[in-house]
Amino acid sequence: DAKTTQPPSMDCAEGRAANLPCNHSTISGNEYVYWYRQIHSQGPQYIIHGLKNNETNEMASLIITEDRKSSTLILPHATLRDTAVYYCIVRVEAGNTPLVFGKGTRLSVIA
Amino acid sequence: DVKVTQSSRYLVKRTGEKVFLECVQDMDHENMFWYRQDPGLGLRLIYFSYDVKMKEKGDIPEGYSVSREKKERFSLILESASTNQTSMYLCASRLHPVNYGYTFGSGTRLTVV
Numbered sequence: 001d002a003k004t005t006q007p008p009s010m011d012c013a014e015g016r017a018a019n020l021p022c023n024h025s026t027i028s029g030n031e032y033v034y035w036y037r038q039i040h041s042q043g044p045q046y047i048i049h050g051l052k053n054n055e056t057n058e059m060a061s062l063i064i065t066e067d068r069k070s071s072t073l074i075l076p077h078a079t080l081r082d083t084a085v086y087y088c089i090v091r092v093e094a095g096n097t098p099l100v101f102g103k104g105t106r107l108s109v110i111a
Numbered sequence: 112d113v114k115v116t117q118s119s120r121y122l123v124k125r126t127g128e129k130v131f132l133e134c135v136q137d138m139d140h141e142n143m144f145w146y147r148q149d150p151g152l153g154l155r156l157i158y159f160s161y162d163v164k165m166k167e168k169g170d171i172p173e174g175y176s177v178s179r180e181k182k183e184r185f186s187l188i189l190e191s192a193s194t195n196q197t198s199m200y201l202c203a204s205r206l207h208p209v210n211y212g213y214t215f216g217s218g219t220r221l222t223v224v
Contacts (some may be wrong), residue, residue, distance in 0.1 A: 034210060043115075043201045043215025044154070094208040096161065098144055098169065101154040 004088045009106040012082075018075040020105050022088030025069040032093050033064060033071045036101070037084040044087065044101065047073070051093075078109045114138070115216040117202050123222045130189040132219050134202030140214075141207035143185035145169075145177065147198040148218075154201065160185055161207065192223045 005023040012018040024033065034049040048055055048062045050071075055062045061074040075082050087104040091097075118133035136143065144159040146169075156169030158177040166177050174196060178186040185204075189196055202216045 032210070036213070042217055043203065044213070045215070046212055049211045089210075091210045093210060095210065096208060098142075098156055098159050099210060099213060100156070101146075103153050 004090055004102060006086075006088050006102070006105045008103065009108070011108050011110055012075075012078045014080060014109050014111050015077055018078040018082065018107055018109065020073040020075075020086050020088075020107060021070065022073070023070045024088070024090045027068050027090050030092055031090050033062065034089040034091060034099070035060070035062065035073045036087045036089065036099075037082075038087070038104070039081075039084040047086075078107075080109050080111060083107060083109045115202055115204050115214050117200075117216040117219050119219050120217065121220050121222075123224060124189075124192050126192060126194060126223055128189075128192045128223075130192045130221070130223075132187040132189075132200055132202075132221070134185045134187070134204075134216055135183050136185075136204040136214070137183065138204070138206075138214075139182065140204035141182070142205045143179065144203040144205075144213075145175075145185065145187045146201045146203065147171070148201060149198050157187065157200075189221075192221075194223050197221060197223045 035047040036044040038044040050062045064071045085104040115136045124130050145157040146154040148154045160166050160179040176188045200219045203213050205213045
């Protein structure tokens, strides 16, 4: 599986867009980028995933560069409840191997 | 929505006790997982199960065993609890075999004294 690199922590002002980067320079052609987040004292929660096209859902947008070596998760209007650890994971769409969670990025949304 | 329920939110056990952590999911998911989470170490996979009566070792299975007698229930067993097993334990399930849509429980914080 491709390895990912994320900054350990970031701050964002409430109401502003939070842009969380992820580098995955060794990604393979059939590997997707998945984002999960973990709010304090809860289990991780799935946010979004994508292959090469940009994706948007009710929670966030995912922008993947054309060469697919990096991506950005965008929370368009961050709220205090978005304070969490965000995990970027690269993996094929379906398979038997369980997800492996790295250390992620700790996002602090500040009032 | 899929619900993954872990039987206890907080648990305190004594060294040497046999400990059962229970996890139940209500959406007929084939796959279930047990992770533990410790500060600075992230989530680490202990055991997982693709289907009833099936189990696979994860990255840190030592000191643990699992049981999956019914599809909806996946139990983690600490055969003889030790203080280094004090941790947050998280159960998850997913619809086989897709990697999106893992659903986690709220976790059990186990303290072994």
